[in-house]
Structures are given as C-alpha cells and as structure tokens.
Amino acid sequence: MEVIGYGTQDASIDLGPLKFTREPVRAGEIAIQITHCGVCHSDLHQARDDWENTVYPCIPGHEIIGEVIEVGEGVSRFKVGDRAGVGCMVNSCQQCDQCDVGDEQYCTGPKSCTLTYNGPKKPDGTNSYGGYSTGIVVREEFALTIPEKFTSEHAAPILCAGVTTYAPMKYFGLGDGHTLAVAGLGGLGHMAVQIGKALGAKVIALTTSPEKADALKEIGADEIVDVNDDDAMEKHAMSVDLMVNTIPYAHDINPYLQLMKAKSQICVVGNFLGFEELDTATMVFNHVGITGSLIGGVAATQEVLDLCAEHDIRAVTKSIRMDEIGEAFQRMLDENIEFRHVIDMASLRDDDDAAAKAVQVDNPVRGEVVGRA
Structure with missing residues (x-):
C-alpha cells in the first residue's frame, strides 16, 4: 500500500508530507484506509523529542478511524467496508502475563508492545508510522469495532483520550x-x-x-x-x-x-x-x-467505546485539515485548547500538492504488524 503521511525527520523541523509503503496484508491482518485521526498532546511531545526517545522519521497519530479495504486469511472480526479503529498499539508479544490479562500496554515480551508510531515501547531503533497518514495495516487483534452511534470524528479521541x-x-x-x-x-x-x-x-x-x-x-x-x-x-x-x-x-x-x-x-x-x-x-x-497509568489495553479500549456509546458521551472536537497540524500543535503549546483536534484525512488523500512534495522515507519495519501465528 503506497501511503502519504505527515511527519518529521528531526525535532526542529515542522511536520510535512512524507511517502512510504505499507507492507502487503498477511494472514490475520487488515488494511485500513484512514478517514480520521485525532491529535494527542503526546504527538507533539514525540515529534519534538521531548521525552528523548523519538525514532525518526516520526509520523504521529494513534486515534485512528477508517474503512477496511482488505482482509487477510483467517480474519474473522472484520470484512471489507467495515469501519475500524486503531488506538495506541499495533502489536505485543500476546503471550506474557500482562498480555494474557488484556494489558498489552505493559507487555513484558522482548520488545514490549509496539506502539502505533515510534516503534517498540522500549526503543531499539526500529520504527512504526502512525495515523497522520492515508492508510495502515494492523493485526485484527489490535483493531477496534466502532459503535454505529458515533461519527468517525467523535469516535477517534476515545481511542486514546x-x-x-x-x-x-x-x-x-x-x-x-x-x-x-x-x-x-x-x-x-x-x-x-x-x-x-x-x-x-x-x-x-x-x-x-x-x-x-x-x-x-x-x-x-x-x-x-x-x-x-x-x-x-x-x-x-x-x-x-x-x-x-x-x-x-x-x-x-x-x-x-x-x-x-x-x-x-x-x-x-x-x-x-x-x-x-x-x-x-x-x-x-x-x-x-x-x-x-499508561493508556489501556485493547479490551479496555473496546469497553470505553461501548460505554461512551451507551451514555452518549462525545468528545468536543474541531475538525482540521492535515496541513493545519502546525497550528493545532501551537494551540497545544499555548494551552489554548478546549477540544480535541481531529484530522479529516481526506484533506491529505486529495491533496495533489502534498503528494507531489512528499519526501520518500524508509518503509516502517515489518515487525509493526507481526503477532501470534
């Protein structure tokens, strides 16, 4: 899958268009065309290397909603055309004590969990690229079912916030x-x-x-x-x-x-x-x-999606274009924000100028989507 994303290759550089390839869908995986992605304060911290652990290139985004466009062999929970979400993780060992109780965010496997962007929680130089992009491939165990009650814009922030x-x-x-x-x-x-x-x-x-x-x-x-x-x-x-x-x-x-x-x-x-x-x-x-407390496991993420649907809980959101991300980051820096920014990814997918200017970067490591066989 050829993908255009928005990211940076250095803490001092503003986010801009980058291009790369997502690997083909394998057994147990789904491909998602991203339609919306929430903007989290951690996206800003990570892009600017405030935590001194950023692996560049950094393509942020872990509040992802989109449409399933391909399913791999053995996938049972999703079909082409379904709406699906991806939160803060795309992988874990799925075998340790923490994974067994649904706390994949505390995975004690060799690399810990693999975050949706910035690679393993214990950085080892490998990388993964997030939802400020037009598409993503993920194991179905790490994909969320989005209640029909939500618009995609309002569902996205629930996946992290x-x-x-x-x-x-x-x-x-x-x-x-x-x-x-x-x-x-x-x-x-x-x-x-x-x-x-x-x-x-x-x-x-x-x-x-x-x-x-x-x-x-x-x-x-x-x-x-x-x-x-x-x-x-x-x-x-x-x-x-x-x-x-x-x-x-x-x-x-x-x-x-x-x-x-x-x-x-x-x-x-x-x-x-x-x-x-x-x-x-x-x-x-x-x-x-x-x-x-660090984010939450996949099961807890599905629980809170369903809880919010049951109680009609909505994030207060502001829809932005992808090329407005710099302004959104500045509002967060200025603490001038009373809502969750959500990127309408059609603004990137339909931006011919961004595609023309996109800088080629290395493809994300295959390990971002490897799970239990």
Missing part, C-alpha cells in the same frame, strides 16, 4: 458514592469528566481557568474548583477518592495532595517528565498514593 482516563477509573473501582477529581481539562480531561459521571461518581473539575466553568458544567462536572483559589481548595480538602491528573508537563502536584481523602490515589496519566518535589509527609500521614 477515552481509554487513558477510563483505565485508572476501572482499575481503582470508581463508581457510585465516590468522588473523582480531574486535573487538566483539555483533550483527556474533558473525556474524564464525562466518563466519571457515567460510572456514577461525583466529579470535581480542577482548573486554573475559572471562565471555563459553564462549559465544564455542560459536560457533567458537579463542581468546578479554581486551583489558585486557596479558600476553594481548603473547602474541598480531603474530599477526593481518586484524582486523574492529565496535565502533560511537569508541575507542582503538592496542592492537589491536600484534596485527597485518606487511602486515596492520584493517578498521573499525562506527565512523563517528573515532579521536582513531593510532599511525602502528607502522602505518609494520609496514606495517599501517587501512581501512574
């Missing part, structure tokens, strides 16, 4: 009678508010932008707390059972510790850059844990 926030809620048993706090109210956070409500929790939205209060109430937040308002923070001290912290950069987490009940958890899902200091005294005396 949805499952990333749902996974810790599921793990810690969030439900009726619990209080969930959400810190960071961008693409992930606004999904967390809605999912927490669907699971039966009271939801507190923690923000530094109180002007967002009406919009946050519209999506289900029970209370909005301005983190910079000391009185409001004191009023909510020791009231939270679980906090999902989606803030994607290093920040002072200590004020949030004051909100947590005894034996509660703050789950970090967005910040890979660490915290300079931790108020360990509060953690010890109140038995508050700070934990982390």
Whole structure:
C-alpha cells in the first residue's frame, strides 16, 4: 500500500508530507484506509523529542478511524467496508502475563508492545508510522469495532483520550458514592469528566481557568474548583477518592495532595517528565498514593467505546485539515485548547500538492504488524 503521511525527520523541523509503503496484508491482518485521526498532546511531545526517545522519521497519530479495504486469511472480526479503529498499539508479544490479562500496554515480551508510531515501547531503533497518514495495516487483534452511534470524528479521541482516563477509573473501582477529581481539562480531561459521571461518581473539575466553568458544567462536572483559589481548595480538602491528573508537563502536584481523602490515589496519566518535589509527609500521614497509568489495553479500549456509546458521551472536537497540524500543535503549546483536534484525512488523500512534495522515507519495519501465528 503506497501511503502519504505527515511527519518529521528531526525535532526542529515542522511536520510535512512524507511517502512510504505499507507492507502487503498477511494472514490475520487488515488494511485500513484512514478517514480520521485525532491529535494527542503526546504527538507533539514525540515529534519534538521531548521525552528523548523519538525514532525518526516520526509520523504521529494513534486515534485512528477508517474503512477496511482488505482482509487477510483467517480474519474473522472484520470484512471489507467495515469501519475500524486503531488506538495506541499495533502489536505485543500476546503471550506474557500482562498480555494474557488484556494489558498489552505493559507487555513484558522482548520488545514490549509496539506502539502505533515510534516503534517498540522500549526503543531499539526500529520504527512504526502512525495515523497522520492515508492508510495502515494492523493485526485484527489490535483493531477496534466502532459503535454505529458515533461519527468517525467523535469516535477517534476515545481511542486514546477515552481509554487513558477510563483505565485508572476501572482499575481503582470508581463508581457510585465516590468522588473523582480531574486535573487538566483539555483533550483527556474533558473525556474524564464525562466518563466519571457515567460510572456514577461525583466529579470535581480542577482548573486554573475559572471562565471555563459553564462549559465544564455542560459536560457533567458537579463542581468546578479554581486551583489558585486557596479558600476553594481548603473547602474541598480531603474530599477526593481518586484524582486523574492529565496535565502533560511537569508541575507542582503538592496542592492537589491536600484534596485527597485518606487511602486515596492520584493517578498521573499525562506527565512523563517528573515532579521536582513531593510532599511525602502528607502522602505518609494520609496514606495517599501517587501512581501512574499508561493508556489501556485493547479490551479496555473496546469497553470505553461501548460505554461512551451507551451514555452518549462525545468528545468536543474541531475538525482540521492535515496541513493545519502546525497550528493545532501551537494551540497545544499555548494551552489554548478546549477540544480535541481531529484530522479529516481526506484533506491529505486529495491533496495533489502534498503528494507531489512528499519526501520518500524508509518503509516502517515489518515487525509493526507481526503477532501470534
């Protein structure tokens, strides 16, 4: 499959058109013509090598929706013409203890899981290219069924933003009678508010932008707390059972510790850059844990898709053309975003100028789609 993508070959270069070839479909695999792809903050981090692990060329995108255009021998869950999704992974060993319980993101195989772009989670120099492209090939075990209720634009963000926030809620048993706090109210956070409500929790939205209060109430937040308002923070001290912290950069987490009940958890899902200091005294005396969670397994991704369909949960989205990705990245950098950007991939597929200017790059390594025989 000849493919046009948008990516970069260096942290200092803006994304632009690249071309490469996806390998032919094999047994157990499906080929998808991508119609939509969500834009995640991690796409920006990875393209700019903020985590110092990027394998170039980098073609981001892991919130992929498209149409199945070919199926390999033995495929049973999809047929040509079906709509399918691909989230953050395209492969894992499928044999280790973590894979066996549906947590492929924590695969302990030789290369760990293979991410939809940037190759194995433990980088070894090989690469995979993501959804900022016109097509992808993936094993059917890593493809998702998209509920008919969703438009493709609204389904795409659930494949990362949805499952990333749902996974810790599921793990810690969030439900009726619990209080969930959400810190960071961008693409992930606004999904967390809605999912927490669907699971039966009271939801507190923690923000530094109180002007967002009406919009946050519209999506289900029970209370909005301005983190910079000391009185409001004191009023909510020791009231939270679980906090999902989606803030994607290093920040002072200590004020949030004051909100947590005894034996509660703050789950970090967005910040890979660490915290300079931790108020360990509060953690010890109140038995508050700070934990982390990475995306979610394939089964959890399907669960949250179905949950969102059942409860009519929608991401707040803004459709963009592929050539507007630089502006979308800048809005994320400026923290000027109240929605999830979703790329309409027809804008790339029909862009003759992009095809003409596309730079040839190496084909992604075949291992991106290898799974259990």
